[in-house]
Amino acid sequence: MSVRFTVRAQDEASRARRGELVTTHGVVQTPAFMAVGTRATVTGLTPDDLRDVGAQVVLGNTYHLMLRPGPELFQRVGGIHKYMQWHGPVLTDSGGYQIFSLKEDRTVSEKGARFRAYTDQRMHMLSPERSIEVQTAIGSDIMMVLDVCIDSTSEEGAVREAMERTHRWALRSLAARTNPQQALFAIAQGGLNPELRKQSVQFLTQHPFDGFAIGGLAVGDSRQQREEITHLAAELLPADKPRYLMGVGTPPDLLHAVLAGVDMFDCVLPTHLGWQGTAFTSTGRVRITRAPNASCDEPLDAQCTCSTCAKFSRSYLHHLFKCSEPLGPRLLSLHNLHHYHALMAEVRSAIEAGTYASYARQKLEQIDRHEHNGRRLGRALP
């Protein structure tokens, strides 16, 4: 058995659920946020740092890892866990999103995608079978099928075509799987078209995948469109399999998707924004380079229990960013990941207590109020 998923509690006033996903490398408490470690590293952080912020799962990327360091390395050293020294669960994305982001030197056929690599300038092929082969070498606990990603706002014919190829590729991925220890999740596509989304979910759930993802969102769509499609798809997905909303998003996105019954998330925001100098806090986002922070001796977030907030003042973090010192991004990134993981821990507690719907409403109002204040106060807010 690759993964075992159990729903432990169900919220009373929403579809939110509290689950446990048992993988080869440990148990994931859901709803779970997964830290993005594209190239077998979560930018600037060690596995010890990840454990400190409460990370449960690290997400690697098949496209990037097949180019560098390459599947042969993973075969030789015995997989990504040993390589990056993260001994908890790892999920690998298939590379579909990356392939379709390449603008030049890329041809996609029914067979797969041929593309020129940025690493060695040579042509490579990423097919459903090759993606599974590479993910098998990487040794992730959860593999994703190669899917056809297009802008969520594309016209219907294109969305349908991409969806249908995604389905054929999903079945080829299933047939290509060789290691029963590694779970395989399918990815529902269908853009922003409710009818296509429904077809996609109905097709994929007839096949023995270990979990289902909702793909193709947060690529040009509005928050409202995203929420509608997420609710529709999650409702149609089977209750006994984990549901994973890919690449989404902000804390409000997560709170809404949990209401819809989503169990797993990933997003680069906490790390990317951290490296750019923006922190998520319980009183809204903080741009650390803004002048008022230079004279603020309080932590980023007085409510936060992360190691950055336990020790360092905003004035020190401001100084580090002003000097382009790499400790600054490291400390902010750590804080942001802790913020996301602490939010998910709160989410899980609220579901267990059966109060998630009211918790989420309150939390969303709070975030909205802070963002509104932030906009209103403009530059006066640090």
Next chain:
Amino acid sequence: MSVRFTVRAQDEASRARRGELVTTHGVVQTPAFMAVGTRATVTGLTPDDLRDVGAQVVLGNTYHLMLRPGPELFQRVGGIHKYMQWHGPVLTDSGGYQIFSLKEDRTVSEKGARFRAYTDQRMHMLSPERSIEVQTAIGSDIMMVLDVCIDSTSEEGAVREAMERTHRWALRSLAARTNPQQALFAIAQGGLNPELRKQSVQFLTQHPFDGFAIGGLAVGDSRQQREEITHLAAELLPADKPRYLMGVGTPPDLLHAVLAGVDMFDCVLPTHLGWQGTAFTSTGRVRITRAPNASCDEPLDAQCTCSTCAKFSRSYLHHLFKCSEPLGPRLLSLHNLHHYHALMAEVRSAIEAGTYASYARQKLEQIDRHEHNGRRLGRALP
């Protein structure tokens, strides 16, 4: 009393000595290497990391810290220790070296140096008195006098002039000191001229400084010149005060200077080279980006007990550098600082055992052999 220095053991066959320097923020076991934390941060590392690598003292820079975050901040928050959360001893360099490295918009007079700041484009004055005032605000345990730095290879007249002004500035610094808790070290100058070096040491040691530094080396001189001047100066310095060789250097530089009776060192090499991808190991320097490391699953240094070597392979570190991932420099920098601190711990043990001279000879031969092999094998050596 600002600092108290005690010589605990004296090597039999050399001038090497094992001491203890008691400062307001803790005891420094000497000979000691000090980690360079110019802008109140050792590039990319936290105070916890510094403790893990065995760091005893962190070195800040008055020139950089007066411009950013500025002395007013240190006054407000109560000093650098609290600000950067390093609660061990801190030494601040005076800014002399930085001032004299500025090529444009700088005028030096008997009063001090006027210069245009890179931070705010305004003119600032750094005089001996101002340097002490800023260092007092910073709250370092050991302050350095502002000195006049010129190329060690300058002609005699210029070297003499710089030395004489350094002496006058040293006395002005002494007179400007207000906090008896903060030690003040003088800096001997005199370039590569033995007679001037002698005069400088003789002049400065007549005054109640808490320690003496040998400045103006590692700026254009050869290793042999550096060693001769270090031996000459150290021999003339009083036995009951700590001796600090500024900005020097490689492990062989340190081993030689300890033979001469030097107690304290600082150098950017372990951190700078670490960020550039070069590691110090017990078998010579390793350029991690070299191709053979891509397939080497051994640690950087099998002899090393640092957290990088305990966990990560060369192939993983190579991958991180190839991907420009910031975890790479962080892990190499950590390793290099551990390497330097472990070397100094070995040095201290050898002096205690009365075997330093033979230990140093053996160690120097070993390093020389590895460097020779490295050159001979060329690109074949990872």
